[in-house]
Amino acid sequence: MNNGSTMEGVLACVGQLPPLSAAVVEVLASFERKDVDADEIARKISLDQGMVTRILRVANSAFYGFSGKVGTMHEAIVLLGFHNIRSLVVAAGLIRQFPPREHGQFDHNLFWRHNIGAGVCARVLASRLGKDGELAFTAGLLHDVGRLVVEVVCPVKSDAVALHSADHDTTLLEAEHAILGADHAAIGFGAAKRWNFPAAIQLAIRDHHQPGQESGFLADVVHVASVLCHALDIGNTANDCVPPLSPDAWQRLGLHWEAIKYCLPEIERQNAAASLMLGD
């Protein structure tokens, strides 16, 4: 658990969480299983037309090269591959399941812009490092899920965190410790365990602010991706700033600045496609 997070603080949020939609649960589980029935999952996704619409918008973007030709979930899986469609299902499912509330301080649109942006950064970096880009994309999409949990379960405290952070110009983590007694990384980890996210994604959520030796590749790459996303001003609030970049994570990944320069246009291109997930 992150420094300063109490078990009570975490449980207060995670204890009341609703279950995730069946399609999202199965898609997440498929990262750790080989015997996946993609047709059955496609059928479950197709029951939620709002989710399908979001997925098809991205599937038809220039990025995947099938512009306008993907009409159904089944076609999306055949043309893009089940492997590539999973992260889109997870994102669309969460966006659908936790819609914005009116008059809150929490900006859903910016939240998802940051998480989609971090997912894209993680995918581009992981692919460049020869690792599984889609798993990295999914971990990036979910890295701040703890913030969403606070917003859904304790909206009053979610507002208080946003106001505290703005009034005192503190980091989000500091504001969360002050108001909640726990931060979104620890709360997200609690939710990820409860929702049975793949183990590597659980660790990436828990450690994305300060990955350690034992946190694993996903935590390192999501950490760098999130910092990069802030630096690129993707999904930032007016008050956001670029958080510290862990020299250890940077070194473990073996990244070079030249590689980052090379990745930036690709990140921008892929982010434009993935952001089609948002909007009505």
Place this chain on the structure above:
Amino acid sequence: MEHKLISLADARPGMRIAADVCGPSGDVLLAAGAVLSGVTLSALARRGISQLEVVEPLSPEERVARIAAIDQRLDVLFRHAGNDPLLRKLRGVVRGYRVEKL
């Protein structure tokens, strides 16, 4: 970056495309950011494209103002970075990328 819609007859090699140029079936013929050449111009004409959006080059004054705006935003985003060497480097890379795109 200012965009301008021009007819294909006014397009010249060296101009940069501001938005994807799509064919009648929605497929991208030329992606945003591409620089026009004689070859691409005749290919677009063959495909029946009549107009396209290009990037208008900035005046020197506009360029200075844009760079100042980039630095101003980076000052806000990196206000807690202090002398952290990695964040200084990151800021430099992002700034270089933004300025290059002007």
